[in-house]
Amino acid sequence: VVLDWGTSRFRAALVQPDGGVVDRIETGDGIQGLQREDFAGVLARALAPWGGHAPFAIVGAGMVTSRNGWVEVPYVACPADARAIAAGAQRIPLEGAGAVLLVPGLIDRAATPYPDVLRGEETQLVGLGLERDATVVLPGTHCKWARIERGAIRRFQTFVTGEVFALLAQHSFIARMAAPAPAADWAAFERGVAIAAADDARSPGLLARLFAVRTGWLDGAVAPREVGDILSGIVVGSEFAEARAAGWLAGAPRLVLIGGEELATRYVRAARAFGLAAEAGPADASILGALVISGIVA
Amino acid sequence: VVLDWGTSRFRAALVQPDGGVVDRIETGDGIQGLQREDFAGVLARALAPWGGHAPFAIVGAGMVTSRNGWVEVPYVACPADARAIAAGAQRIPLEGAGAVLLVPGLIDRAATPYPDVLRGEETQLVGLGLERDATVVLPGTHCKWARIERGAIRRFQTFVTGEVFALLAQHSFIARMAAPAPAADWAAFERGVAIAAADDARSPGLLARLFAVRTGWLDGAVAPREVGDILSGIVVGSEFAEARAAGWLAGAPRLVLIGGEELATRYVRAARAFGLAAEAGPADASILGALVISGIVA
Numbered sequence: 188v189v190l191d192w193g194t195s196r197f198r199a200a201l202v203q204p205d206g207g208v209v210d211r212i213e214t215g216d217g218i219q220g221l222q223r224e225d226f227a228g229v230l231a232r233a234l235a236p237w238g239g240h241a242p243f244a245i246v247g248a249g250m251v252t253s254r255n256g257w258v259e260v261p262y263v264a265c266p267a268d269a270r271a272i273a274a275g276a277q278r279i280p281l282e283g284a285g286a287v288l289l290v291p292g293l294i295d296r297a298a299t300p301y302p303d304v305l306r307g308e309e310t311q312l313v314g315l316g317l318e319r320d321a322t323v324v325l326p327g328t329h330c331k332w333a334r335i336e337r338g339a340i341r342r343f344q345t346f347v348t349g350e351v352f353a354l355l356a357q358h359s360f361i362a363r364m365a366a367p368a369p370a371a372d373w374a375a376f377e378r379g380v381a382i383a384a385a386d387d388a389r390s391p392g393l394l395a396r397l398f399a400v401r402t403g404w405l406d407g408a409v410a411p412r413e414v415g416d417i418l419s420g421i422v423v424g425s426e427f428a429e430a431r432a433a434g435w436l437a438g439a440p441r442l443v444l445i446g447g448e449e450l451a452t453r454y455v456r457a458a459r460a461f462g463l464a465a466e467a468g469p470a471d472a473s474i475l476g477a478l479v480i481s482g483i484v485a
Numbered sequence: 486v487v488l489d490w491g492t493s494r495f496r497a498a499l500v501q502p503d504g505g506v507v508d509r510i511e512t513g514d515g516i517q518g519l520q521r522e523d524f525a526g527v528l529a530r531a532l533a534p535w536g537g538h539a540p541f542a543i544v545g546a547g548m549v550t551s552r553n554g555w556v557e558v559p560y561v562a563c564p565a566d567a568r569a570i571a572a573g574a575q576r577i578p579l580e581g582a583g584a585v586l587l588v589p590g591l592i593d594r595a596a597t598p599y600p601d602v603l604r605g606e607e608t609q610l611v612g613l614g615l616e617r618d619a620t621v622v623l624p625g626t627h628c629k630w631a632r633i634e635r636g637a638i639r640r641f642q643t644f645v646t647g648e649v650f651a652l653l654a655q656h657s658f659i660a661r662m663a664a665p666a667p668a669a670d671w672a673a674f675e676r677g678v679a680i681a682a683a684d685d686a687r688s689p690g691l692l693a694r695l696f697a698v699r700t701g702w703l704d705g706a707v708a709p710r711e712v713g714d715i716l717s718g719i720v721v722g723s724e725f726a727e728a729r730a731a732g733w734l735a736g737a738p739r740l741v742l743i744g745g746e747e748l749a750t751r752y753v754r755a756a757r758a759f760g761l762a763a764e765a766g767p768a769d770a771s772i773l774g775a776l777v778i779s780g781i782v783a
Contacts, residue, residue: 298687408599
């Protein structure tokens with residue numbers, strides 16, 4: 188059983204040793220609101236429907252290993268390979284029988300101004316495989332860029348792209364201009380990316396670029412139903428512009444996207460505007476990674 | 486009577502010809518929610534207490550001149566001096582007697598990717614005076630940087646700093662880490678500004694820098710009661726970093742701040758971190774500007 192136990196959601200997958208998924212469970216029992224003594228009971232109740240498959244190994248990753256989780260599992264420092272991550276995992280014996288293996292997150296002490304951290308993405312990166320060098324982008328609320336090199340996760344960086352987009356789309360002056368769009372408007376999205384990709388001294392950052400949604404609307408260049416995708420393009424494009432300035436695109440790395448299909452499509456299109464072809468990683472990277480870290484798959 | 490009639494607030498000042506303020510009125514009758522035919526009545530009711538002072542000239546600026554305002558007054562193009570702005574003003578006769586003079590906003594057609602616009606700040610800039618060259622910063626929800634040169638407003642740029650700060654402080658992961666602070670914590674604010682001011686290739690933009698609030702907190706370097714001011718420093722500092730990249734700080738211009746005292750203090754401190762001494766402009770710049778544009782003061 189592979190757990191992805193995050194802040195607001197509990198997700199479990201019943202997995203065969205070869206990675207085949209037999210069943211999935213998802214509930215709203217995220218770690219927020221849970222006390223330390225609640226975790227074992229929540230887990231037992233959630234997995235009760237799978238009792239006929241017991242005994243099984245249980246591997247968990249995500250915010251369940253954080254300060255507000257079940258047990259705070261210390262971060263493993265970069266560079267880290269699958270063996271180092273496995274060595275930092277903690278076994279929590281369960282009442283009755285069995286145990287949960289909690290996978291540690293990573294810390295990049297070379298990051299500035301403070302060490303950067305992630306929890307959960309280490310398992311996805313291991314699932315992708317650390318054998319081939321790559322720059323990996325894991326979009327989401329807090330998007331991670333990670334560098335895989337010589338068999339290890341060397342460094343990574345967080346961009347709070349998804350959260351900033353959601354705030355602007357729901358609560359800002361931009362929300363008030365927007366009309367609902369029936370589907371993703373890729374032309375509008377790519378115009379937004381282009382605003383961020385342009386090496387334009389007049390719009391060098393996000394705070395300036397965001398006003399282009401209003402000035403474009405006033406200028407008749409942006410229609411209300413294009414507003415959401417222009418905004419998305421500006422925000423995702425600004426992440427790429429920052430990543431470029433931070434050196435992540437130097438040397439035209441092999442770029443791999445790990446994430447849900449719609450977000451991954453946006454990032455692949457944004458990458459193209461920055462001159463890079465990006466490929467999609469495996470859909471169940473976190474499951475593959477959990478099997479490797481737990482030693483079930485070599 | 487000088488009106489500052491914005492999106493959410495109606496403000497009026499009863500002013501002597503020398504700029505001395507006799508009385509002020511402020512209500513929640515901003516332009517949002519008003520229909521075109523409502524404006525005259527709202528104004529008449531608001532100014533009724535000053536009936537004993539009639540007749541008086543009425544000058545209005547701000548979003549009241551926008552597409553959703555009383556009358557859409559066409560923008561005046563940069564470069565613009567006080568005479569050009571006055572020439573673009575529109576007189577609206579009032580029932581009975583008198584009129585309102587509505588001051589036009591400005592458009593900077595050289596801005597990219599779309600022409601930039603402002604409404605209301607033109608009056609504050611005229612109130613500051615266009616005789617001495619200066620780079621003027623007008624902080625707020627949508628902060629404006631403007632260049633005064635050779636007697637005219639030459640160009641300007643908008644940064645949506647205030648709105649992004651408010652969204653992050655109220656609704657984001659940062660809000661959940663923050664504890665109330667009894668007063669502005671200038672040391673924390675300046676640490677935030679320094680994160681943005683550092684020519685740091687690892688944190689080249691706002692999306693990356695914002696995560697420093699969490700990593701600093703995890704690292705024990707940021708206390709919950711410092712979170713709000715660190716965030717403020719990062720966001721205001723990022724505005725300065727973008728303005729620097731856009732050339733606004735080149736040649737160490739005379740930097741003037743026009744705005745409320747607390748915001749102006751933040752911006753003066755941020756300017757110092759970017760190597761510039763900034764001075765505060767007149768407190769009632771919009772009143773002084775309205776007197777000039779309406780021809781009451783030469």
